[in-house]
Amino acid sequence: MSLESLDTQVSSKPLPVAPSSVRRLREAREVAAEVASAEHAPEAEIDPEAPYPAEEVDTILYEMTDPLNRYYRYPAAKAMLPLFMRLPFTPNHITAFHACLGITAGVLIARGSPRDLVVAFFLAEARMIFDCLDGVVARAKKLSSPNGRTIDEMGDMVGYIGMQIGMLFHVHHYYPEESLLFMVAAGMLVPGWMAMTYDYYKRTFSSFLRGSDDGPAEVLVRRSAKLAREGGGGFVTRFALMFEWLQTVLLTPFAIPQILERIRRETENPGSGADDPSLDAAARGVRRRARGPGFKRLLRFTSIVTGDNAITFFNFGLLTFALAKVEKTMIVAGFFTFVVVTLTCAAWTKRGVTGAAGGAGEPVREGR
Numbered sequence: 001m002s003l004e005s006l007d008t009q010v011s012s013k014p015l016p017v018a019p020s021s022v023r024r025l026r027e028a029r030e031v032a033a034e035v036a037s038a039e040h041a042p043e044a045e046i047d048p049e050a051p052y053p054a055e056e057v058d059t060i061l062y063e064m065t066d067p068l069n070r071y072y073r074y075p076a077a078k079a080m081l082p083l084f085m086r087l088p089f090t091p092n093h094i095t096a097f098h099a100c101l102g103i104t105a106g107v108l109i110a111r112g113s114p115r116d117l118v119v120a121f122f123l124a125e126a127r128m129i130f131d132c133l134d135g136v137v138a139r140a141k142k143l144s145s146p147n148g149r150t151i152d153e154m155g156d157m158v159g160y161i162g163m164q165i166g167m168l169f170h171v172h173h174y175y176p177e178e179s180l181l182f183m184v185a186a187g188m189l190v191p192g193w194m195a196m197t198y199d200y201y202k203r204t205f206s207s208f209l210r211g212s213d214d215g216p217a218e219v220l221v222r223r224s225a226k227l228a229r230e231g232g233g234g235f236v237t238r239f240a241l242m243f244e245w246l247q248t249v250l251l252t253p254f255a256i257p258q259i260l261e262r263i264r265r266e267t268e269n270p271g272s273g274a275d276d277p278s279l280d281a282a283a284r285g286v287r288r289r290a291r292g293p294g295f296k297r298l299l300r301f302t303s304i305v306t307g308d309n310a311i312t313f314f315n316f317g318l319l320t321f322a323l324a325k326v327e328k329t330m331i332v333a334g335f336f337t338f339v340v341v342t343l344t345c346a347a348w349t350k351r352g353v354t355g356a357a358g359g360a361g362e363p364v365r366e367g368r
Contacts, residue, residue: 052210103163105163106162120166313329
């Protein structure tokens, strides 16, 4: 046999190919086909008024966190989370602890020496870090609940009122010419107004974006109707109801007749008072505009009305050793902030409703 004929026979035989190589080649061709079809596929249309995913809502509303909590207190709380995940403490234990820190700081403020005020400052800041920690632990341990939120609010109130009582004793002793009534208004009412405003709009925007029925008005209607039907209700339930009525009277007084009518319907026929067309329209308006830069700016602006900002102002005021001047400044700044933020949020939400009345708007086109 010649070399030429041998070469011809060898080249005419197909080379063996491993089955795994064939499979990989086939998968590569399928992936290439999918990529090519995706590149030529039309962009998907999404409803701009559809509820948002929970993760996106959390990301959006994070803009409402005030700067000190965002960049200092929450990072400090999260740094302690691994330790508290191993300890047998519940979020309620942490709430009770930071309330005790506030009371202890109040005792030192009442004593009033420069050293006492400096120590009170550090205790007051520690109280706020642990106030962040109870929520962080509750979410990490899957223990979040409406009752837990109410207990947290009660702990905040106890700790801060303890500090303010100490401040009243301090002012009465060192500044006898000052009006204690004015100091009570400055130290307790203004931060309370600010905290209720922040809580109301955060819960409202969260409910609107999620398309859920757990906004302030819906919760107030359900709790009031349940209490009217069944009676009873523990201290925590009644405290939460009182807090929600205060929010309503302070922020949406013109909606009270409508809420009372919804409570009456819900009491007589559970489920019949849950819907409110005006709130549904407001929710659609917020969802339609929430991905724009205007909503992000609104949330950052709203962050200045947190009660924690007023408390931070008071805490750092301890280091000035001039509590009377700090309290006077806080009442003016806090009241102005409360009014401006409330009117701004209400106007922004109303513009979304009036915009929807002119037309539902075109669907948003979302590419890859």
